[in-house]
Amino acid sequence: MNWDYFMTILAQITDLHLRPRGLTCYRVSDTNNLAERAIRALLALSPRPDAVVVTGDITDGADAREYALARHILGRLPMPVYVLPGNHDSSDTLRAAFSDYPGIRDAPTASGKLHYTADVGGLRLVALDSSVAGKPFGLLGAEQLAWLDRVLAEDDRPAVVAVHHPPMATGIQHMDSIALHDTDAFAAVLSRHAHVERLICGHVHRPIVAGFAGTVMTLAPSTAHQLVLDFDDKAPVDFNFEPPAYFLHCHLPGSGLVSHLAYVENFPGPYPFWADEGVRWPGE
Ligand SMILES: [Fe+2]
Ligand SMILES: [Fe+2]
Numbered sequence: 001m002n003w004d005y006f007m008t009i010l011a012q013i014t015d016l017h018l019r020p021r022g023l024t025c026y027r028v029s030d031t032n033n034l035a036e037r038a039i040r041a042l043l044a045l046s047p048r049p050d051a052v053v054v055t056g057d058i059t060d061g062a063d064a065r066e067y068a069l070a071r072h073i074l075g076r077l078p079m080p081v082y083v084l085p086g087n088h089d090s091s092d093t094l095r096a097a098f099s100d101y102p103g104i105r106d107a108p109t110a111s112g113k114l115h116y117t118a119d120v121g122g123l124r125l126v127a128l129d130s131s132v133a134g135k136p137f138g139l140l141g142a143e144q145l146a147w148l149d150r151v152l153a154e155d156d157r158p159a160v161v162a163v164h165h166p167p168m169a170t171g172i173q174h175m176d177s178i179a180l181h182d183t184d185a186f187a188a189v190l191s192r193h194a195h196v197e198r199l200i201c202g203h204v205h206r207p208i209v210a211g212f213a214g215t216v217m218t219l220a221p222s223t224a225h226q227l228v229l230d231f232d233d234k235a236p237v238d239f240n241f242e243p244p245a246y247f248l249h250c251h252l253p254g255s256g257l258v259s260h261l262a263y264v265e266n267f268p269g270p271y272p273f274w275a276d277e278g279v280r281w282p283g284e
Contacts, residue, residue, distance in 0.1 A: 009048075021069055036073060055163070063093075161215075171231045221245045244265070
């Protein structure tokens with residue numbers, strides 16, 4: 001089999017939860033510094049991703065100072081950066097802060113739900129807005145879903161749909177109560193378009209994979225703190241410092257979208273695979 005390595009790489013970081021400069025998040029999570037480290041990890045990649053998508057909760061408090069810092073940190077990336085809001089964001093404040101960013105610059109709506117499409121190499125990115133002002137759960141709404149149906153119908157290139165809230169229960173019950181609410185209507189639209197290769201989400205601060213509406217949903221961990229994995233119905237809403245990570249969604253013609261979870265931190269190694277004394281490898 002000869003594989004075609006003309007690859008498009010879409011990096012996904014999520015749930016930065018930035019605070020005004022100098023402040024930490026929830027007392028102990030230095031989200032600003034951790035976001036900087038994630039950006040440094042992306043900058044060290046070779047080849048560099050074609051684009052970066054940030055799937056919401058960019059700030060913790062939707063404060064204009066937090067968005068100014070987000071611009072400063074994300075502005076170090078030389079490739080196009082696509083941002084979309086999470087429940088900790090404000091669609092309007094985010095739209096104003098990133099009005100010159102690709103996608104947002106040409107978004108079809110000037111207020112309300114912030115959604116847009118963008119070309120990323122061989123992929124079409126469709127960014128959605130599931131945030132609801134003042135609420136932790138997600139909602140796409142009939143208008144946005146009608147737009148999604150339209151843009152997916154007019155272009156059959158491989159599509160990646162990005163939305164902050166996952167549309168299914170994950171088993172972490174306190175998060176399931178604040179997942180996407182209009183799941184059935186969303187599934188009805190996606191199931192009509194077989195070229196949706198992937199749905200990418202954030203919100204749960206854990207790596208999660210699930211099937212949804214004829215496609216695959218991958219949920220990325222946060223660049224900062226992660227949620228404790230606890231399926232107990234009385235699980236406290238706690239976080240920990242499991243390793244921050246991000247996804248590299250690689251589109252390979254003939255294979256489709258192949259996603260690699262990559263860590264922000266460096267770990268021991270690399271070590272070469274030298275054979276031990278007296279050991280023969282297959283084929284030697
Ligand atoms: Fe979050
Ligand atoms: Fe969230």
